[in-house]
Structure formats: C-alpha cells, structure tokens
Amino acid sequence: MDDQLLDAMCDRLKPVLYTEGSCVIREGDPVNEMLFIMRGNLMSMTTNGGRTGFFNSDVLRGGAFCGEELLTWAIDPTSTSSLPSSTRTVKTLSEVEAFALRAEDLKFVATQFRRLHSKQLQHTFRFYSQQWRTWAACFIQAAWHRYCRKKMENSLREKEKRLQFAIVNVGSTSLSFLAAIYASRFAGNMIRILRRNATRKARLQERVPARLLQKPAEPNFSTEHQ
Secondary structure: OHHHHHHHHHHOOEEEEEOOEEEEEEEOOOOOEEEEEEOEEEEEEEEOOOOOOOOOEEEEEEOEEEEEHHHHHHHHHOOOOOOOEOOEEEEEEEOEEEEEEEEEHHHHHHHHHHHHHHHHHHHHHHHHHHHHHHHHHHHHHHHHHHHHHHHHHHHHHHHHHHHHHHHHHHOOOOHHHHHHHHHHHHHHHHHHHHHHHHHHHHHHHHOOHOOOOOOOOOOOOOOOOO
C-alpha cells in the first residue's frame, strides 16, 4: 500500500482493549469490524455452524487479525448492505490490545482505493486468513481420504480375485469334494469380512469434516484496476 492508502486506513482505526475471558465475536453473528491485534492472545474456533464432527481452533497473537469476512464483503462491489456472518467464535485468553476497523469505514476505503482489488491482495488474504486456511486443510484431508478409499477398494477387488481363483483351483485338484466345500465356504466368509470392513471404513470416511465445511466466499475482483 502507498502512503495515501495507509493514511486513509490509519485515520479510521480505533484502539480497543479487551479484558481476559471476553468474547469478541460469536460464530453466526454479524461481523461489524475487523480486528488487528497488537498485544495479547485470543482463541479463534469454529464448529462450522454447530455441525457434529467438526471443530477447528487456532491461537491469535500480535500481528494477526480476525473478522476477515468483512474484508470480502467490503471489496466486493456486488455485496449487499447486510453484514456478513462470522464463521468463527473469538475469545480472549489474556488482556488484548488491538485496532478495530468498522464496517462502514472499511467499505469507504475500499470504494475510494481500487488498489484493494488487486490480485496480490487476493492471494495474501487467502494465505493469512484462518477461514481460507481451515478450508484448505480440510480440502486436502478430504482428498487424502478419497485416495485412501480408492486404494482400499482396489485392494479389496484384488483379494476377491485371488480367493475366487483359489476356489476354482481347489475344485480342479484331486482333493476330496468335502475339502473343496470347506475351502469355498472359507473363501466366501473372507470375502464377506473384507466387504464388511470396507463398508465400515467408508462410513467413517463419510464423516470427514471437510464434507461439512463450505468454501469461503470469493471476492469479486472484476473491477480490478492496476
């Protein structure tokens, strides 16, 4: 940012102080300000709207920020007048000193300085935003579970083929008919066990948190100016 943009931002920053154990924002409540932390520690957590099976938390320290949903809202020219909802609950772990940039001030700066619509800001925002980092981590986790499930299914098919091949071989040898029946039953039971275990694992993988987590809203950068 150049000096003009920095001055415009700093003119609208308001110092705030939170005591230990204070709740800064609750998940689902409207976000009316961005918070830039100067000193102290906060706990930022999300349950993705209270859905079972998902929880994510992170400690925010000096130099971090929260309320980034408001930045997406402010720099998107197509956003509505309604404030965005918080995706996280933020509580203080100690006394916290910070600067707040309220929604109307951020919106004003965003309309005056199109530099806030740059691709560089878009990439930086995604890299440092807890919202985007959480989604990215869960997206990778979901991809890994899909890979493991596919690998397990391929392994199951190979085992079934080997067992079926063993049944055919037993039937074509000089072993007694009774031995062939026992071998067939054993192979059948093994196939059922393999399929049952595969089904259980698949059900567990269906509970992957990433399936519950929605991708953060994409800012509209169609009005970008160099």
